[in-house]
Amino acid sequence: xxxxxxxxxxxxxxxxxxxxxxxxxxxxxxxxxxxxxxxxxxxxxxxxxxxxxxxxxxxxxxxxxxxxxxxxxxxxxxxxxxxxxxxxxxxxxxxxxxxxxxxxxxxxxxxxxxxxxxxxxxxxxxxxxxxxxxxxxxxxxxxxxxxxxxxxxxxxxxxxxxxxxxxxxxxxx
Numbered sequence: 001x002x003x004x005x006x007x008x009x010x011x012x013x014x015x016x017x018x019x020x021x022x023x024x025x026x027x028x029x030x031x032x033x034x035x036x037x038x039x040x041x042x043x044x045x046x047x048x049x050x051x052x053x054x055x056x057x058x059x060x061x062x063x064x065x066x067x068x069x070x071x072x073x074x075x076x077x078x079x080x081x082x083x084x085x086x087x088x089x090x091x092x093x094x095x096x097x098x099x100x101x102x103x104x105x106x107x108x109x110x111x112x113x114x115x116x117x118x119x120x121x122x123x124x125x126x127x128x129x130x131x132x133x134x135x136x137x138x139x140x141x142x143x144x145x146x147x148x149x150x151x152x153x154x155x156x157x158x159x160x161x162x163x164x165x166x167x168x169x170x171x172x173x
Contacts, residue, residue: 001013001015001016001017001074001075002017002071002072002073002074002075003064003068003070003071003072003073003074003075004071004072005017006052006060006075008057011051011052011053011057012049012050012051012052013049013050013052013056014049015041015046015047015048015049015050015145016040016041016047017038017039017040017041018038018039018040018041018042018046019036019037019038019083019084019085019086020036020037020038020039020086021034021035021036021037021085021086021087022034022035022037023035034085034087036082036083036085036086038083041145043145043147045145045146045147046145047145048142048143048145050143051143060075063075063076069081076089089110090109090110093109093110114144114156115155115156115158118140118143118144118152118156118157119156119157119158121134121135121139121140121143122134122135122137122140122152122157123157123158137149137152137153137157140152140156144156
């Protein structure tokens, strides 16, 4: 994403492009090195708006304090101001996990955060006032860029019955 894809006023991230990394090729032969390409996302539903909460906005502001090269530059640029290669971003993530004391076998990479995010939204969270808050699966599918809720249900949501405890206490049937 580039900086202008972030709309602070409406608290939204506009997903309009993706960054892909692939081996250079000369016909059927793999060349030396890898190439990074920025282009459209893989499907029409991948172009979407993702709502940003206070934490996301604060993290984006912190990233911009670290380095900000203008509205047309990537949010997380490489040392030359270009898009960071996906593998380099993953290595940076691994270092952060290590510094946080999280063992490598305890996380499955950046993509796992997407699964965790979807699961947390759908499975609900008990609020301080005792109420339960969750996001409808269709809304989560839209945030993730899925065409239907089936993919979201099959691959992104882990069953968690802990939020069900006490849910029926006030029902006298």
